[in-house]
Amino acid sequence: MRRVAFFAVALTATLTTLGFLVLPVVAIFTHVSPITLVRQLSNPVVDDALVVSAKTTVLAQALVLLLGTPTAYLLATRRFRGRSLLVTAVELPLVLPPAVAGIGLLVAFGRMGLLHTSIPFTQTAVTLAVAFVSGPLYVRAAIAAFEAVDPTFVDAARTLGAGPARTFFRVAVPLAGGGLAAGEALAFARGLGEFGATIMFAGSLQHVTQTLPLAIYAAFDVDFDVTLAIGGVLVLLSAAVLIALKLATSWTLSLQTSGFRFAPSTSN
């Protein structure tokens, strides 16, 4: 009897959770028909926002991968004093409210800021804002991925004569690949949705700094259809990222279970 009651409670909670999480997404698509969505894609506001988002996301994620991967490798493989402090510093932007990130970037890179640059209001500003809020997600996941690499493989590569760079590219990165991809997918999704830091640091100007989330905000009280259409586009993009994330994760699992790493090399 008690078991049935527990099951009923758990089932109700599950259905409520599912309903609550799915309803807003479903609501967007009940309000905007696929035809409207496609037609809105040729709306210049949506079009420009899509281009700005794509450009800045690609640049920001390239920055995150290029700088974040070696950073994570170093933090994961070296033990030194103050290491945990450094890791915490890298993780801090994750817990910062985006508005704080925005004002921080402004007083760091602004004309009146510490570095006196003219970056605010440019696409570079959008890229930096996106990299700032999304990068730590990747670095954190990458540190964990590198830490999970069995050090015996790295040591074996080194004893077999591979230099540190070759070991990094040929052994550590491929072995950590699934974890890196998963981290990057999360960072990509977070960056795509970036709003608060961007609007404070880069402002909002169609065709220049207005990303998809900023366009939703600007269209909200002007044209509800445009808002919904951009919302629909973002749902589809985010879902695609999530699916990529799932694939990356299952790829890692299959790597771990297939054991092909241990298979003797046949070609030589």
Next chain:
Amino acid sequence: MRRLGALLLVVAATAGGTASAAGHVTLTVYAASSLTDVLPKVDPGERYSFGGSNTLAAQITQGAPADIFASANLTIPEQLYAKGLVTRPYVLTHNTLVLILPRANPARIHSVTDLRRADVKLVIADSAVPVGAYTLQVLKTMQMTDVLDNVVSREADVRDVLAKVALGEADAGFVYATDARTVPKRVTVLRLPVWARPNVAYGIAVVTASKHRAAAASYLKMLLGKRAQATFRSYGFLPRRTSG
């Protein structure tokens, strides 16, 4: 961001109930962000949500539990009145538009026409916000719409424009005279030629769906009264010219 804040306020307001123990009804007032400083001074006892007038109107249209709506123009409240969402709007007060520069004046702007120079970073409000519409109107009157090429950002409300200029990141911005007065140490004010100044009139109305319409009506009446109007003038607002 202010829009999110407003939504949270709305949630808090609905959850917390509106009548206090003493029987005083705490009204929820949705007001243009240029009224941010003056309204709580006139009556600190109400719950305020400040934002772009167009944003607040969109929220009211979506059923936000506001009792009073004060807009930085007459057009928006009249549109809501036509839809039956608010009662007939009254003129609350007047304002004027000015050009502001950071104190350091990095672009060396000394007149409105200096905005034409190619290297100027101008920040204006989105054209959907009243102050953005007034800005366009001024530029059209002065036959200076070419300076729109120098716009680096279109902000969601007047206070966002003010912040970008006060921080020194933008070279110039158009705000209401009353906004410029709130940060006198950070910005320099350039007045516009009299013939180019737009007629900025604030419209105020009771929200039809309000549960406290009587209290809201007396609040509105109080705002139009002598004492409240004197406070408005002390904040730099212009005296009412039209009686509602």
